[in-house]
Amino acid sequence: xxxxxxxxxxxxxxxxxxxxxxxxxxxxxxxxxxxxxxxxxxxxxxxxxxxxxxxxxxxxxxxxxxxxxxxxxxxxxxxxxxx
Amino acid sequence: xxxxxxxxxxxxxxxxxxxxxxxxxxxxxxxxxxxxxxxxxxxxxxxxxxxxxxxxxxxxxxxxxxxxxxxxxxxxxxxxxxxxxxxxxxxxxxxxxxxxxxxxxxxxxxxxxxxxxxxxxxxxxxxxxxxxxxxxxxxxxxxxxxxxxxxxxxxxxxxxxxxxxxxxxxxxxxxxxxxxxxxxx
Amino acid sequence: xxxxxxxxxxxxxxxxxxxxxxxxxxxxxxxxxxxxxxxxxxxxxxxxxxxxxxxxxxxxxxxxxxxxxxxxxxxxxxxxxxxxxxxxxxxxxxxxxxxxxxxx
Numbered sequence: 001x002x003x004x005x006x007x008x009x010x011x012x013x014x015x016x017x018x019x020x021x022x023x024x025x026x027x028x029x030x031x032x033x034x035x036x037x038x039x040x041x042x043x044x045x046x047x048x049x050x051x052x053x054x055x056x057x058x059x060x061x062x063x064x065x066x067x068x069x070x071x072x073x074x075x076x077x078x079x080x081x082x083x
Numbered sequence: 084x085x086x087x088x089x090x091x092x093x094x095x096x097x098x099x100x101x102x103x104x105x106x107x108x109x110x111x112x113x114x115x116x117x118x119x120x121x122x123x124x125x126x127x128x129x130x131x132x133x134x135x136x137x138x139x140x141x142x143x144x145x146x147x148x149x150x151x152x153x154x155x156x157x158x159x160x161x162x163x164x165x166x167x168x169x170x171x172x173x174x175x176x177x178x179x180x181x182x183x184x185x186x187x188x189x190x191x192x193x194x195x196x197x198x199x200x201x202x203x204x205x206x207x208x209x210x211x212x213x214x215x216x217x218x219x220x221x222x223x224x225x226x227x228x229x230x231x232x233x234x235x236x237x238x239x240x241x242x243x244x245x246x247x248x249x250x251x252x253x254x255x256x257x258x259x260x261x262x263x264x265x266x267x268x
Numbered sequence: 269x270x271x272x273x274x275x276x277x278x279x280x281x282x283x284x285x286x287x288x289x290x291x292x293x294x295x296x297x298x299x300x301x302x303x304x305x306x307x308x309x310x311x312x313x314x315x316x317x318x319x320x321x322x323x324x325x326x327x328x329x330x331x332x333x334x335x336x337x338x339x340x341x342x343x344x345x346x347x348x349x350x351x352x353x354x355x356x357x358x359x360x361x362x363x364x365x366x367x368x369x370x371x372x
Contacts (some may be wrong), residue, residue, distance in 0.1 A: 003277060007284050014288045017295035021303070028300040028357045032307065035349055036294045039310045040287055042342060043318055046335055050322050055121075058334035062119075065338055069345040076352035080359045118337065121330035174286075174309045181293050181306075193302045221347030224308030229301075229354045241354060243297075243305040 004051030011047065014040045031075050038068035097147060105143035112138040154207030159215055162251070166219055169249055173225035176244050193243045198252055199259035200231065200238040219251045226252075236264045276324040283317030286310065300357050304350055311346035315339035 018040065021033035042065045049057030116131035117123065145151055183189045200216075203209025213231060220240060221227040226249070230239040236259060240252065248256065286309055293306030319339040323332040 003280060007280050011284050011287055014291035017291045021295055026300065028353070028360065029303060031353055031356075032300050032303045033294055035353065036291060036307050036310060039307060039314070039342060039346075040291065042338065043283070043287060043314055046315075046318055046322065046338060050325065050331065050335075055329070055331040055334065058331060058338065059119075061338045062334060062341065065341045065345065069341075069349060072345075072349045073352055076349070076356040079356045115337075118333050121333070170308075170312060174313055177293065177305060177309060178289065181289060181296070184296050185292065190298070191302065192298060193305070195301075217351055218347050221351045222308070222312075222343075224305055224312070227304065227308075227347070227350045227354055229351075229358045239358070241301050241304075243302055 002051055004047045008044050008047035008051060011040060011044050028079060031072070031079060034075070035068070035072050038064065038072070042068065097149075101143050101147040104146050105139040108142040109135045109139035152207035153211045153214065155211035155215060156208070159212070162219070165250060166222065169223045173223045176225050176246070180244050191243065193241055194245050195229065195239060195241050198238045198240060198248070198256050199264050200236055200255050201259045201262050201264050202231065202233045202236050216251060216255055220249070223249065272324055276321045279317045279321040279324070283314045283321065286317065287314040290314070301354060304354055307350060308346060311342045315342045 015037055018033040018037040022030040022037075025033065042061050045061035045064060046058065049055065049061065113131050113135035116127075116134055120127050120131070180191045184191045203212060216238070217228045217231065220238075225244055225246060226240055226242045228238060229241050231237075232239065238252070238255065247253075290306040290310035294303045297303045297306065316339055319332075319335040322335040326332040326335075
């Protein structure tokens with residue numbers, strides 16, 4: 001256990017308010033919470049990669065950041081007209 | 084989709100710019116590949132060269148066909164330090180707003196404002212201006228662009244904490260006013 | 269503990285604190301337009317602080333470079349997503365939002 005893994009564990013608590021908004025909010029509020037959760041998870045992956053001293057794990061954070069961007073745009077576009 | 088039309092000289096100019104752009108993309112993508120794999124072993128270099136070439140070819144075709152036209156002025160990029168200060172100041176503003184909401188229980192309501200904005204034309208310069216204005220306003224946490232109205236020549240901006248217009252928005256408002264667009268024009 | 273380790277931990281704590289505060293902001297703010305603002309600091313200050321902490325620990329190794337690239341990606345993606353989501357909400361609300369103040 002090191003400070004990076006502790007930070008990652010603490011940061012995961014931030015997903016709880018995001019989850020509450022996703023479940024109780026409107027659909028657009030849920031999208032906002034989903035985007036926030038994506039940012040939190042990307043940073044968590046960075047911390048885990050550093051905590052486990054595995055440089056290739058940073059690729060997970062990078063991939064998540066890219067996919068969260070693409071997915072967020074798709075959801076936003078869908079919510080404009082179709083959902 | 085629109086194909087590039089015009090004189091042979093225009094076509095040559097477009098091909099020249101597209102080639103230069105493709106070369107820049109090739110260099111950037113190859114550098115990104117090397118940075119990500121952190122290796123100069125031959126197989127990695129070959130894969131990186133291939134990937135960079137594919138990316139450069141796509142960039143060349145996109146630019147040559149005019150699908151994306153983006154021609155910013157260099158001096159617009161000189162505003163970046165001011166943007167950094169705005170991001171920090173806005174983050175502090177949001178932090179205070181959160182404190183007011185959570186600790187003091189005060190309501191915090193965002194506001195939407197409509198700002199005169201010269202939409203411009205369908206060209207690379209105006210397109211780059213619209214994109215960079217949108218980027219710089221939306222990057223600062225206290226505000227973001229909701230909509231750009233081409234017919235109404237206005238920008239719809241949401242602010243969490245009402246503040247005077249930041250320099251980017253103020254400059255665009257004055258530009259619109261100088262061109263006879265917006266309130267009182 | 270060396271001074272660089274202390275600075276590293278300071279940036280780490282700051283980054284995590286910013287992220288958690290922004291999550292609280294998303295929870296407590298009134299509507300989606302207000303909540304959207306809190307993704308900004310989370311996507312900018314948080315990743316920058318974490319990336320700086322990682323670079324202080326790892327210098328510009330593969331880990332440090334990838335941390336920087338990830339932070340830059342989050343910073344660039346944030347305004348794009350914020351604008352797209354704000355615009356989606358605006359379009360969904362079939363009546364235009366009443367402007368609270370006009371800029372003159």
